[in-house]
Amino acid sequence: MKKIIQLHNPQFDKNEIKYINNCIKSGWVTTKGKYVEDLKKRLKSLTGAKFVLPVINGTSALHISLILSKVSKGDEVMVPTITYIASVNAIKYVGANPIFMDTEEDLNISVEKINKFFAEETYLKKGYTHNKRTNKRISAIIVVHTMGNAADIKPLIKTCKKRRIKVIEDAAESLGTVYSKKYFRNKHTGTIGDYGCLSFNGNKIITSAGGGAILINTKKKYLLGNYLCDQAKDDSIYSIHNNIGYNYKLSNIQSALGYAQLKKLKNFLKNKKKIHSNYCRLFENNKNFSMLKPHNFYKSNFWLNVLIIKNNKKKLKNIISNLRKSNIEARPIWKANHLQKPYRQYQKYKIEKAEKITNSYICLPSSPNLTFQEQKKIYKIINMKK
Ligand SMILES: Cc1ncc(COP(=O)(O)O)c(C=O)c1O
Known part of the structure; x- marks a missing residue:
């Protein structure tokens, strides 16, 4: 079978096998065990978060964060239209409605438009923000650090x-992405707002074969989150459940995999930085394309590299199809969520850039083991005439 150059594939070696074997030998395979604690500790020291709650995926991390934020039925939550649909679905899980916001060329939420929206479209009642159009309370905003690039979060806080x-x-998408000292005291993305949601899905910078974590500031919220993720067990012997809980805790086996991966993060980050600078070098001064580059107020993890089509001469569909014909995975940025069938009915505010972005930004292969040879091949195919 011909080798496929994937967008982002996981890299495993001996440690992953060893740690998973240890789980199996010990019998501790489900939600309690050494590796759950090891993963928590390592994530805590990496991110500087006060509390870390490992969960089954990034989507459940978003769901529980919305519950902990007391987002209730009928409330509204602001969210960028350019994000993976999970960020939006989680809003509906708690019975709230999304308000779609525009995205800037750097793929992050438009802070300028958020401020305009607040000024033009909202009013305060008893200290809470309400939407003039619906009179509903706006109780949260989801800020996405897209492709590993940090959002300009400071003015929002x-x-x-x-x-x-x-x-x-x-x-x-931003495990390993850290704000600069000057911008936000070297803080890790996900530790600045009220909650930070990580994903360890198979295509992320580290994987636990599905998994995620919530970064939390207070013990009270951590304990509540932990309780809700564990089926709201008030008494496990007499099976008392005084609330509706969820089966969201990460297993020891998955934590073992995640922990082994996390130990290699530094190495992954180093390789990914190199891959990004190689792409930048290849596309430097190219009249048709440029690479999306991070700002200097953070250090990116360079999760996925994004190619920007600069003019109408090159067609996104042709480029993606040419790459795919050569067994190279590439895809556009997500379709804007305000255009997705379940979400067309919801409010959107001055969305002017999102669609153009969807039509001109392409995610390129970015696995940590991508070789320069492969990058040159990708470059050549992208520059083909058709
Ligand atoms: C921006 C974003 N949010 C949320 C998720 C959901 O994470 P998961 O797939 O682990 O549920 C993902 C990735 O899959 C993502 O890229």
Whole structure:
């Protein structure tokens, strides 16, 4: 079979096998065990989060964060239209409705438009922010650190605090992305807002074969989150459940895999930085294309590299199809969520850039073991005439 160059494939070696074997030998395979604690500890020291709650995936991390933020039925939550649909679905899981916001060329939520929206479209009642159009309370905003690039979160934190809007950071793609000292004291993405949500899905910078974690600031919220993720067990012997809980805790086997991966993160980050600079070098001064580059107020994890088509001469569909014909995976940025069937009916605010972005941005293969040879092949195919 011909080798496929994937967008992002997992890299395993001896440690993953050893740790999973240890779980099996010990019998501790489900939600309790050494590796759950090891993973928590390592994530805590890496991110500087006060509390870490491992969960079954990034989507459940978002769901529980919305519950902990007290987002209730009928409330509204602001979310960028350009994100993976999980960020939006989680809003509906708690019975709230999304308000779609625009995205800037750097693929992160438009802070300028958020401020405009607040000024033009909302009013305060008893200290809470309400939407003029629906009179509903806006109780949270989900800020997504897209492709490993950090959002310009600082101006939002102050405004949202004043308006009693909880900030949930969707850091599913940004493990290892850290703000600069000057911008936010070297803080890890996901530790600035009220909650940070990580994903360890198979295509992320580290994987636990499905998994995620919530970064939490207070012990009270951590304990509540832990309780809710464990079926809201008030008494496990007499099976008392005083609330509706969820079966969201990460297993020891998955934690073992995640822990082994996390130990290699530094190495992955190093390789991915190199891959990004190789792409930048290849596309430097190219009249048709450029690479999406990070800002200097953070250090990116370079999760996925994004190619930008600069003019109408090159067609996104042709490029993707040419790459796919050569067994190279590539895809556009997500379709804007306000255009997805379940979400067309919801409010959107001045969305002017999102669609153009979807039509001109392409995610390129970015696995940590991608070779320069392979990058040159990708470059050549992208530059083909058709
Ligand atoms: C931005 C974003 N949010 C949320 C998720 C959901 O994470 P998971 O697939 O682990 O549920 C993902 C990735 O899959 C993502 O890329």
